[in-house]
Amino acid sequence: MERIDAFPFCVENFHVDFSGRLFPSLLGNCLLNAAGRHAERRGWGVTELCREHRAWVLSRLCLEMEEMPQRFETVEIRTWVESVFKMFTNRNFAILRSDGTAYGYARSVWAVIDMETRRPCDLQTLYGGGLQQYVVPDEENLCPIAGHGHFRFRDAQKVRTLEACYSDVDVNGHVNSVKYIEHILNLFPGERYRSYRLHRFEIAYKAESYLGDVLGFWLQQPEENKFEVEVRKDNSDVVCQARVEFVPISK
Amino acid sequence: MERIDAFPFCVENFHVDFSGRLFPSLLGNCLLNAAGRHAERRGWGVTELCREHRAWVLSRLCLEMEEMPQRFETVEIRTWVESVFKMFTNRNFAILRSDGTAYGYARSVWAVIDMETRRPCDLQTLYGGGLQQYVVPDEENLCPIAGHGHFRFRDAQKVRTLEACYSDVDVNGHVNSVKYIEHILNLFPGERYRSYRLHRFEIAYKAESYLGDVLGFWLQQPEENKFEVEVRKDNSDVVCQARVEFVPISK
Numbered sequence: 001m002e003r004i005d006a007f008p009f010c011v012e013n014f015h016v017d018f019s020g021r022l023f024p025s026l027l028g029n030c031l032l033n034a035a036g037r038h039a040e041r042r043g044w045g046v047t048e049l050c051r052e053h054r055a056w057v058l059s060r061l062c063l064e065m066e067e068m069p070q071r072f073e074t075v076e077i078r079t080w081v082e083s084v085f086k087m088f089t090n091r092n093f094a095i096l097r098s099d100g101t102a103y104g105y106a107r108s109v110w111a112v113i114d115m116e117t118r119r120p121c122d123l124q125t126l127y128g129g130g131l132q133q134y135v136v137p138d139e140e141n142l143c144p145i146a147g148h149g150h151f152r153f154r155d156a157q158k159v160r161t162l163e164a165c166y167s168d169v170d171v172n173g174h175v176n177s178v179k180y181i182e183h184i185l186n187l188f189p190g191e192r193y194r195s196y197r198l199h200r201f202e203i204a205y206k207a208e209s210y211l212g213d214v215l216g217f218w219l220q221q222p223e224e225n226k227f228e229v230e231v232r233k234d235n236s237d238v239v240c241q242a243r244v245e246f247v248p249i250s251k
Numbered sequence: 252m253e254r255i256d257a258f259p260f261c262v263e264n265f266h267v268d269f270s271g272r273l274f275p276s277l278l279g280n281c282l283l284n285a286a287g288r289h290a291e292r293r294g295w296g297v298t299e300l301c302r303e304h305r306a307w308v309l310s311r312l313c314l315e316m317e318e319m320p321q322r323f324e325t326v327e328i329r330t331w332v333e334s335v336f337k338m339f340t341n342r343n344f345a346i347l348r349s350d351g352t353a354y355g356y357a358r359s360v361w362a363v364i365d366m367e368t369r370r371p372c373d374l375q376t377l378y379g380g381g382l383q384q385y386v387v388p389d390e391e392n393l394c395p396i397a398g399h400g401h402f403r404f405r406d407a408q409k410v411r412t413l414e415a416c417y418s419d420v421d422v423n424g425h426v427n428s429v430k431y432i433e434h435i436l437n438l439f440p441g442e443r444y445r446s447y448r449l450h451r452f453e454i455a456y457k458a459e460s461y462l463g464d465v466l467g468f469w470l471q472q473p474e475e476n477k478f479e480v481e482v483r484k485d486n487s488d489v490v491c492q493a494r495v496e497f498v499p500i501s502k
Contacts, residue, residue, distance in 0.1 A: 013297060013421075014421060017422070018423075018424050020422050023418060029263075032265055033264065033265060036265075072298075166268065166437050166441070167437050171264065171268070171322060188417065211269065211441040
């Protein structure tokens with residue numbers, strides 16, 4: 001079996017923001033769907049894992065875009081496994097135009113947990129270590145963007161509080177990974193998106209939150225056009241941390 | 252050209268709620284995309300209309316479901332024009348299982364407006380009255396659900412206030428029709444969705460709202476398991492009105 005899968009999709013009218021560009025959260029959704037299908041085809045999908053009370057858990061996601069796809073464009077997402085470690089695996093993505101050039105790239109880090117003990121499984125031995133046969137080593141620099149950075153929150157201010165609602169929660173019963181991205185990008189006002197575009201977005205997932213949880217959004221700005229957001233549950237437990245980098249839109 | 256188009260889609264892992272059923276708002280999105288493509292193929296799409304500074308405006312949408320599609324099921328949306336009047340046109344939908352039986356049906360009412368004057372165009376004469384050649388009269392009861400009802404708000408209470416954010420606003424610069432559905436269904440707590448399923452949803456769009464607008468959600472309950480919601484901008488202008496009907500989930 002090939003190790004890299006390609007998933008085409010068309011950017012629909014209702015998938016774009018006011019500038020006519022694909023919503024970053026919807027791109028996140030497409031990446032996770034592509035990841036799910038790539039795993040499913042190789043016997044590592046949610047259906048199989050669920051049967052043995054295991055689940056994929058997304059730990060980190062980062063995305064760097066030279067350009068966001070526009071309405072009605074056809075986009076191809078390629079995804080592959082870059083490496084498999086004991087506790088986690090790296091999965092990369094290329095987001096391509098129909099001529100094969102890249103809109104951008106993404107990196108993600110995943111674990112498989114046992115749903116009863118909530119502990120991570122050993123990916124190097126799970127199912128006979130079978131995940132390793134799909135690894136595409138990054139010798140050819142297939143994903144030429146920086147990896148995940150670290151976070152240090154010092155002077156963040158609480159800028160929003162919201163309650164996790166019906167539409168936030170996915171089939172696993174917790175707030176969906178992509179919904180955090182949507183809520184974080186919603187912290188910025190219209191003017192930000194009129195003059196700047198999202199260049200890079202990083203998120204680290206720390207804990208789960210559930211329907212009805214009250215989430216606080218804490219914001220700090222370490223540099224011009226660079227923001228960091230920490231989402232806390234009940235003002236204490238850290239749920240996720242994100243970094244948002246904008247660049248001015250060239251007129 | 253055929254008058255009824257069929258658009259298949261697969262219910263992805265991240266398109267379902269905590270019960271594993273397609274989010275109603277996502278189904279709404281699929282309906283609007285199907286409508287857009289059906290119109291586009293016949294020279295009545297947003298691209299063509301936009302060239303002459305015209306736009307489709309959704310006035311009403313109602314949806315009645317016997318069952319919501321489940322994760323990984325393949326769904327086919329069929330859509331056609333039921334009738335064309337001077338100021339508006341009725342477009343219907345059937346939402347079908349892979350065996351051809353129906354999950355449910357939907358009805359919608361649309362106008363075409365001139366974007367400069369904001370006034371409706373005469374659909375019976377626009378482009379030589381060409382829309383009428385695509386009408387599929389409802390002789391065969393292709394869409395066996397009740398039409399749109401009327402609203403009367405008497406004792407509604409304000410239950411939520413929120414600011415229209417980046418992710419709410421679509422390429423037309425106003426809050427997206429489907430986002431109102433999402434926000435309205437978010438008014439109900441988890442317990443409602445654990446014991447009941449959405450049976451029917453109706454919405455009438457009255458005015459547009461924009462990024463940064465403060466929206467108030469007013470709720471009344473005329474009958475058991477039946478709710479009505481009015482969304483008001485700045486506590487006065489009515490933006491939309493909706494009716495939400497739940498039925499108990501049969502165990």
